[in-house]
Amino acid sequence: MREEEVPKGLKNDIRVWLLIAAVVLSVVMIGPGYSAEEGLNTDLNYGLDLEGGSWIQIKLQGAVTQLDADISMLVTEIVESAIDVPIEILSVTGDEGEGYSNDGNTVTFTTSTYVSGLQMDLLGLGQSDISYSDDASSIVLSTNKQTLIMQYLSRALNTEVVPLFVGDGVEYEIRTAISLEELQTLMVPVGGNVLAGSDGDVIFREGVRTETRDMTRDILSEKLNSLGLKDIPVRTVGEEYILIDFAGTDLTTAKEIVEKPGKFEIRMQTTGNESVHVLYGDSIEKVGIVTQMDGSWNTPFTLDEEGAFALQKIAIETGAIADPNSHLLYMYLDDREVYGAPLSYSAASALNEHPIYSWQASTGIDEDGKTQAEQLQIHLRAGALPVNVVLMGSGQVDAALGDQFKRQVAIAGLFALLAVAVVVFRRYRKKEILLPMVGTSLCEVIIILGFAGAVNWQLDLPAIAGIIAAIGTGIDHLVIITDEVLYEGKLPSTKVYMERISKAFAIIFAAAATTTIAMSPLVVMGFGALRGFAITTIIGVLIGVLIARPVYGKVIKVVLDKAE
Amino acid sequence: MAAILTEYLDSFVRSCDDKKLIAIPLAVLVLSLLVSGFVFATTGAPVKLGMEFEGGTMIAFETQESAEALALAYSAHSLVDTRKTGDRAILQFGPMDGESQSELEKAITSKYSSVEIKQIGALYGKELQTQALIALCLSFIGMALVVFLIFRTAVPSLAVVLSAFSDIAIAIAFMNIVGVELSLGTVAALLMLIGYSVDSDILLTTRVLKRRGSPDENIGRAMHTGVTMTTTTLAALVVMYIVSTFSYLVTSSVSQINLLSDIAIVLIFGLAADLMNTWLLNTGILRWHVRRSTPRRRRA
Numbered sequence: 001m002r003e004e005e006v007p008k009g010l011k012n013d014i015r016v017w018l019l020i021a022a023v024v025l026s027v028v029m030i031g032p033g034y035s036a037e038e039g040l041n042t043d044l045n046y047g048l049d050l051e052g053g054s055w056i057q058i059k060l061q062g063a064v065t066q067l068d069a070d071i072s073m074l075v076t077e078i079v080e081s082a083i084d085v086p087i088e089i090l091s092v093t094g095d096e097g098e099g100y101s102n103d104g105n106t107v108t109f110t111t112s113t114y115v116s117g118l119q120m121d122l123l124g125l126g127q128s129d130i131s132y133s134d135d136a137s138s139i140v141l142s143t144n145k146q147t148l149i150m151q152y153l154s155r156a157l158n159t160e161v162v163p164l165f166v167g168d169g170v171e172y173e174i175r176t177a178i179s180l181e182e183l184q185t186l187m188v189p190v191g192g193n194v195l196a197g198s199d200g201d202v203i204f205r206e207g208v209r210t211e212t213r214d215m216t217r218d219i220l221s222e223k224l225n226s227l228g229l230k231d232i233p234v235r236t237v238g239e240e241y242i243l244i245d246f247a248g249t250d251l252t253t254a255k256e257i258v259e260k261p262g263k264f265e266i267r268m269q270t271t272g273n274e275s276v277h278v279l280y281g282d283s284i285e286k287v288g289i290v291t292q293m294d295g296s297w298n299t300p301f302t303l304d305e306e307g308a309f310a311l312q313k314i315a316i317e318t319g320a321i322a323d324p325n326s327h328l329l330y331m332y333l334d335d336r337e338v339y340g341a342p343l344s345y346s347a348a349s350a351l352n353e354h355p356i357y358s359w360q361a362s363t364g365i366d367e368d369g370k371t372q373a374e375q376l377q378i379h380l381r382a383g384a385l386p387v388n389v390v391l392m393g394s395g396q397v398d399a400a401l402g403d404q405f406k407r408q409v410a411i412a413g414l415f416a417l418l419a420v421a422v423v424v425f426r427r428y429r430k431k432e433i434l435l436p437m438v439g440t441s442l443c444e445v446i447i448i449l450g451f452a453g454a455v456n457w458q459l460d461l462p463a464i465a466g467i468i469a470a471i472g473t474g475i476d477h478l479v480i481i482t483d484e485v486l487y488e489g490k491l492p493s494t495k496v497y498m499e500r501i502s503k504a505f506a507i508i509f510a511a512a513a514t515t516t517i518a519m520s521p522l523v524v525m526g527f528g529a530l531r532g533f534a535i536t537t538i539i540g541v542l543i544g545v546l547i548a549r550p551v552y553g554k555v556i557k558v559v560l561d562k563a564e
Numbered sequence: 565m566a567a568i569l570t571e572y573l574d575s576f577v578r579s580c581d582d583k584k585l586i587a588i589p590l591a592v593l594v595l596s597l598l599v600s601g602f603v604f605a606t607t608g609a610p611v612k613l614g615m616e617f618e619g620g621t622m623i624a625f626e627t628q629e630s631a632e633a634l635a636l637a638y639s640a641h642s643l644v645d646t647r648k649t650g651d652r653a654i655l656q657f658g659p660m661d662g663e664s665q666s667e668l669e670k671a672i673t674s675k676y677s678s679v680e681i682k683q684i685g686a687l688y689g690k691e692l693q694t695q696a697l698i699a700l701c702l703s704f705i706g707m708a709l710v711v712f713l714i715f716r717t718a719v720p721s722l723a724v725v726l727s728a729f730s731d732i733a734i735a736i737a738f739m740n741i742v743g744v745e746l747s748l749g750t751v752a753a754l755l756m757l758i759g760y761s762v763d764s765d766i767l768l769t770t771r772v773l774k775r776r777g778s779p780d781e782n783i784g785r786a787m788h789t790g791v792t793m794t795t796t797t798l799a800a801l802v803v804m805y806i807v808s809t810f811s812y813l814v815t816s817s818v819s820q821i822n823l824l825s826d827i828a829i830v831l832i833f834g835l836a837a838d839l840m841n842t843w844l845l846n847t848g849i850l851r852w853h854v855r856r857s858t859p860r861r862r863r864a
Contacts, residue, residue, distance in 0.1 A: 054681070057688070059685075059687075059688070250673055250679075251669050251673070251681055252666065252669055252670045252673060255666060390685065390687075391662060391683075391685060392684070392685045392687065392688035393682075393683055393684045393685055393688050394681070394682075394683045395680075395681055395682040395683060396669075396673075396679060396680065396681040396682075397680050397681075398673075398677070398678055398679050398680070400677065400678050401678040401679070401680055401819060404678070404818060404819060405819070405821055408807060408808065408811060408818065408821055409821070409824070411807055411811075412803065412804045412807035412808055412821075412824065415803045415804075415807060416799075416800035416801075416803045416804050417800070418803075419799040419800055419802070419803045420796045420799055420800050422799070423792070423795055423796045423799045424792075424796060426567075427567070427792050461821065461823045461824065462748070462749075462752065462823065464824075465749070465752060465823065465824060465827050468800075468804070469756050469759070472756075472760070472797050472800060472801075473759060473760065473763060475793070475796050475797065475800075476760075476763050476764075476793040476796070476797065477763075479789060479792050479793045479796065480767060480789055480793070483785075483788065483789040483792070484789075503770075503774075506770065507766055507767050507770050510710075510714045510766045510770070511759075511762060511763045511766050511767075513710050513714075514707050514710045514711065514758075514759060514762045514763075514766070515758075515759035515762075515763075517703075517706035517707060517709070517710050518703040518704075518706055518707045518755060518758040518759050518762075519703070519755065519759070520706065521698070521699045521702035521703050521706065522699050522703075522755065525695055525698065525699055529748050530696075530699070530748055530751065530752055530755075533752050534755075537756075537759075
């Protein structure tokens with residue numbers, strides 16, 4: 001009679017079914033299988049420390065700041081360092097305020113030597129009109145403050161400096177490591193300083209913009225993809241770090257892959273499928289930010305002298321200057337075509353006269369064009385990263401060792417569970433308690449692993465430590481439930497039993513809440529290996545408290561009822 | 565073992581007055597703080613920082629060569645330490661530049677098998693240090709807040725927080741004495757300790773504050789449950805420690821799993837301290853608090 005009632009109680013309980021469903025689903029997600037070659041295998045993803053492979057963590061160096069400087073001092077510094085002869089500023093017109101002005105400035109200056117138009121163009125300051133009298137040159141330069149500051153800094157630091165208009169001013173991203181003091185010293189010769197915000201603090205932070213960080217990540221991903229290493233995850237960690245996992249690759253190879261730029265080449269069509277070499281990636285000096293001009297998206301880039309002359313020469317030789325449409329310009333990355341288009345008519349006719357340093361590759365007017373332009377921006381860099389990076393950390397575990405770790409962890413887990421079982425059995429001396437307890441723990445492990453499989457979690461050593469932590473508190477909680485139920489040494493009536501269970505769960509929920517809260521800073525801060533540890537612990541505790549342990553409370557009553 | 569321990573603890577708690585109960589763990593806590601304070605005064609950190617926080621390179625591999633021979637072979641690089649467990653050698657190097665790093669890695673990977681490499685830049689180590697410290701502080705504050713929210717009375721909550729603090733302080737002192745370095749693993753262990761230590765404290769406090777019966781009876785029952793909890797966890801940890809640390813004694817080519825071994829040993833220290841802190845320190849304070857306030861609440 002009683003025995004028939006009891007299973008019915010369990011069968012009608014939705015929580016029991018929930019647990020069973022969770023376990024079944026988890027087993028499907030884990031996907032255990034057996035094959036003659038590989039032995040026992042599952043669909044679980046293991047981390048590098050268990051699978052073998054290497055990882056590299058790099059930090060992006062740079063600074064983002066707002067600056068001001070004196071226009072005539074900027075022009076003097078930049079031009080004098082280029083031509084090695086003093087110049088004399090005659091006049092500066094236009095708005096010289098701190099903010100950005102669209103109108104720009106006109107700077108007129110003279111010098112006692114011959115300055116060619118090409119020399120001025122190479123400085124990249126803006127349009128200049130030069131008139132000569134005797135040996136002296138008189139130059140009228142149309143420029144603006146942000147261009148001058150950008151050129152001054154990028155020359156002084158030998159790095160890229162990218163200005164960006166923000167609300168009331170111009171923000172400069174300096175793509176190399178520089179401290180506030182160094183920058184302030186650097187601004188002294190041009191009568192400049194680092195601007196202060198409305199709160200009085202100087203506007204300066206180390207690091208790069210989020211967009212730059214993401215671009216660096218994309219370039220790395222792209223590069224790894226082009227090498228056929230498709231599954232290599234390139235992740236950003238925090239604001240300034242990028243972490244790359246190389247499954248099954250040793251550290252030496254991994255470093256070579258990250259450091260070695262791709263092979264970028266520009267070729268020009270001669271006839272039909274034939275084309276001739278124009279230049280390699282090392283001739284590309286700078287790649288600009290994707291912009292939209294006259295509705296069309298394009299990627300600006302600058303060639304060095306050799307490259308500009310080579311392109312002019314080939315364009316003349318192939319006849320592209322006369323008939324651009326039958327002599328397309330192609331770009332290749334690692335022998336893969338990434339861009340192909342004719343020269344514009346204006347560029348073609350200009351090449352007749354002189355080489356062109358600044359180019360724009362236009363890709364089209366729609367969203368597709370934008371995506372292509374962004375892709376091209378990455379390709380043009382040929383895998384060279386936009387910012388200076390330093391290696392912050394790296395590691396390697398070879399596959400044999402990973403295998404051994406995996407086995408060892410499994411053994412440790414199994415023996416640990418056995419040890420727990422022995423202690424529990426010695427305490428209660430009833431297999432009716434031991435079996436549900438160990439069973440519940442096993443269910444928790446299976447569900448955590450199933451969850452890991454479902455979300456494609458990488459199980460590494462810290463994550464396994466997290467699972468062990470969750471199971472450890474799990475056993476603690478099961479002991480609390482058991483002792484609460486058996487409060488005076490025997491099983492109480494159903495009404496009292498329900499009260500006791502809710503008391504036990506009050507304690508368990510409180511304990512689970514503290515564990516979850518204690519682990520959450522690690523999840524939010526997200527540094528290093530401990531993030532995985534914290535997340536698995538929290539998920540394990542939640543699965544235990546919400547799914548598995550309530551069922552244990554039900555089962556233990558049924559089983560003990562039966563036994564009595 | 566758990567039963568004997570519980571019985572002994574129970575009779576000890578019943579026979580001692582609150583002051584004496586509290587005095588013992590407090591003395592241990594003060595001693596621990598002194599040990600860590602001394603280490604802090606001499607080295608600038610409360611516990612010896614491992615490679616992950618100091619920066620440097622660790623390379624482990626399988627070899628039959630002796631530690632001395634290896635130390636000699638790699639003395640040109642900034643070798644800090646050479647150890648050998650079973651057939652595995654562990655070489656620890658100070659920070660070096662990228663090129664010599666790559667050279668060293670190439671040389672070792674081409675010569676030995678089962679290679680494990682871990683390299684942390686000195687700067688990154690510094691950053692990890694700050695982050696670990698922040699994480700530990702935030703965890704502790706978060707835990708304290710939850711405890712206060714649960715019990716809503718000052719003395720019992722403070723007792724729980726104090727014994728959790730003491731667990732960590734004693735675990736750190738033990739690390740100093742035994743020579744366990746602070747690594748990512750041991751930081752994880754200290755965080756886990758916060759969770760584990762609070763479990764038994766919450767059990768004790770709930771039972772004593774919210775159940776009928778004399779405090780001593782409630783404490784006795786809570787102890788029965790709590791000591792079982794801690795001993796099961798300890799049993800699992802001891803096994804984990806043995807497997808991850810001493811497997812090489814069985815098969816000499818097997819490597820230690822440092823992460824698990826570190827976590828296990830620190831938790832073993834911490835949970836042993838927790839037994840004392842929960843059942844002497846926390847119990848003493850709680851019993852004193854209950855006895856002080858009960859006469860007024862007792863119904864006629």
